[in-house]
Amino acid sequence: MYKINDNFLKLPGSYLFSTIAKKVREFQEANPDKTVIRLGIGDVTQPLAPAIIEALHTAVDEMAHQDTFHGYAPDLGYEFLRSAIVEGDYRSRGVDIQEDEIFVSDGAKCDCSNIQELFSVDNRIAVCDPVYPVYVDSNVMAGRTGTYDAQTQTWSDVIYMPCTAENQFVPELPKETPDLIYICSPNNPIGSALTKEQLQVWVDYANEKGAVILFDAAYEAYISEEDVPHSIYECEGAKTCAIEMKSFSKNAGFTGMRLGYTVVPKELKQGEASLNAMWARRHGTKYNGAPYIIQKAGAAAYTPEGREQLQKQVAYYMNNASVIKEGLQQAGFEVYGGVNAPYIWLRVPAGMTSWEFFDDLLARANVVGTPGSGFGPSGEGYFRLTAFGTYENTVAAIERIKAL
Ligand code: MLT
16 A cells, blocks of 8 residues: 655645735635735746747747757756856856756756755754745654644754844854755845855854755845855855855846746765766756747846846836835834845834734735745744835825724
8 A cells, every 4th residue: 555755734724925916815705805915936027028928939930940949858957047046146246057957947946845865864954934934844754854843833853043133134153063065145035145154153163063955046146235146156165164045036037037047066975976067967857948939038038138137127126126015114014124125124012913914904904915824933023024015005005004
């Protein structure tokens, strides 16, 4: 008789954003006359930039002709995209990353959740708290997290590193030693970012302890401050301890197109075992490559026109972030984030839990956000709003909240 992977049964409820979607659906069914504004999941709303659309059209036309048709993509991604990434995201910033250290995929979410397969089940993970739920949930599925305590909403084998207003949202080095350290900067959900100096502390720590940092840089395009690094490889020694994951979702509006990449440096080794070779083996076995037309569209993000158009898109969303931040501050909220990231993190009114605030905001303002406790125990008492809505909806949502 078959046996299931009963680690799945340990996961509480459904995935955070599925729970929210269900609640909103039920609210809409009960209140069909209400116009709900969604500032919950960080999904983009602006259409693809013209340079990307043009690249898509061209690639689609190529697929219609025998001599330009493309079947399976190369394991690691097309050379044209990997070299555009290396040049655009690394060499142009003085960071030495090679084409064969780049693995093109269908998005950072898959890479963030799959990367743990490289490590044995008895590795201990450390996560910031609050945290993007995918890191913990994927380790639960792999059997790496121990037992769940519903009271504290924590897993017994996970090392939580609280990030709250009290420590300026900067994780402190943990007392127990982790093997795998997840860091997201600019941060989802808080919207804060580590400076190069702060990140260097983690790189030094990981090298000293023999740990690996799994660095999620999905929101890199939103960095506005000089001292915030765009890649962990700007820190000295990061190539021997860090894997970096990046996405085209937030900087190029690819949430519905699916494209991302992971950097596994060749220096990253455990004895003779190269993590780069292991990930290449895994990629080649389990994945047949992002579609040609999507990779072509991704490469267009690195052309001069593409870059200019995408910078405008990022500025559009960051303008929304200012609208949210300033509006909430005027309404008397304590507000964080929104400077190097498209997320605003606010403290909910005293006496309310994050979920109570979610329900109240949905019922009275018909605005959807994300309860901080959904991202971990230290998220309790906080709430996240995304700047990825349209400008009009963002302004309307803030007016509604202020009117409460
Ligand atoms: C979020 O809202 O946290 C993100 O959009 C989720 C994701 O990128 O998968």
